Amino acid sequence: MSTVIDDFDREVQALLAASPLNPERIDVLIEDLIHQGFSHQRDFFSSALIDALLSDLERLEAHDALTSAGIGRLQEHQLASSVRGDAIRWLNRESPAQQVYLQRLDELREEINRALFIGLFEFEAHFARYPPGAFYKRHVDSFQGRANRVISTVTYLNRDWPIDGGGEMVLFESQQQGPDGFDPHAPIREMTRVHPEAGTLACFLSDAVPHEVLPTRLPRASIAGWFRRNASVNGVVDPAR
Ligand SMILES: O=C(O)CCC(=O)C(=O)O
Numbered sequence: 070m071s072t073v074i075d076d077f078d079r080e081v082q083a084l085l086a087a088s089p090l091n092p093e094r095i096d097v098l099i100e101d102l103i104h105q106g107f108s109h110q111r112d113f114f115s116s117a118l119i120d121a122l123l124s125d126l127e128r129l130e131a132h133d134a135l136t137s138a139g140i141g142r143l144q145e146h147q148l149a150s151s152v153r154g155d156a157i158r159w160l161n162r163e164s165p166a167q168q169v170y171l172q173r174l175d176e177l178r179e180e181i182n183r184a185l186f187i188g189l190f191e192f193e194a195h196f197a198r199y200p201p202g203a204f205y206k207r208h209v210d211s212f213q214g215r216a217n218r219v220i221s222t223v224t225y226l227n228r229d230w231p232i233d234g235g236g237e238m239v240l241f242e243s244q245q246q247g248p249d250g251f252d253p254h255a256p257i258r259e260m261t262r263v264h265p266e267a268g269t270l271a272c273f274l275s276d277a278v279p280h281e282v283l284p285t286r287l288p289r290a291s292i293a294g295w296f297r298r299n300a301s302v303n304g305v306v307d308p309a310r
Pocket residue numbers: 197205210223237238280281282291293
């Protein structure tokens with residue numbers, strides 16, 4: 070038993086050593102968030118970490134551990150394949166790769182808090198697999214007034230994604246939200262298009278940046294995550310997820 074634990078720890082240590090965060094890249098990410106509300110960083114994560122995460126996702130898929138994604142704040146598993154077609158699995162530190170990824174994102178959370186004083190207190194994330202033809206229509210990740218998701222992150226795991234592979238994430242300029250919230254049909258200007266190449270990290274303000282995933286031609290793997298602030302709704306602390 071103790072050997073199993075030792076092996077797990079050894080793998081965590083090796084992966085940590087192979088995937089340091091670059092402080093200069095973190096500074097750029099924070100500056101981007103301040104000045105444009107998003108940051109698009111290629112090669113943010115090492116190949117060692119990306120490959121370990123992708124193997125982990127493939128292992129989970131082989132065990133049928135992914136479930137169709139729902140929409141809505143509490144992820145009621147209300148199936149909405151006309152809106153999004155991905156299958157997901159929440160990260161939970163069950164593997165060295167997940168443990169190291171969550172640790173790195175926690176370090177990033179602390180750096181963002183130090184720079185912006187915004188009191189992000191936790192990070193939650195899920196693997197996502199979009200089968201060929203799947204997409205995620207334009208949406209925002211958090212609604213103003215109940216903004217417990219503050220910054221959205223997406224890390225891509227697709228090695229050598231072809232130029233015509235589809236599956237780009239498009240970020241749009243922020244829109245006024247009317248009394249009924251976000252209007253998915255209003256005219257809107259594109260800010261950037263993120264090619265889902267392995268190692269890329271994209272992040273943006275969750276309540277201000279509408280975004281969509283264009284239909285993918287190939288199976289597409291990613292980790293979507295959110296830095297959260299604890300929000301209470303009618304005095305009840307809002308649960309994660
Ligand atoms: O995978 C992506 O590029 C974005 C996914 C997304 O918008 C979400 O899960 O909320």
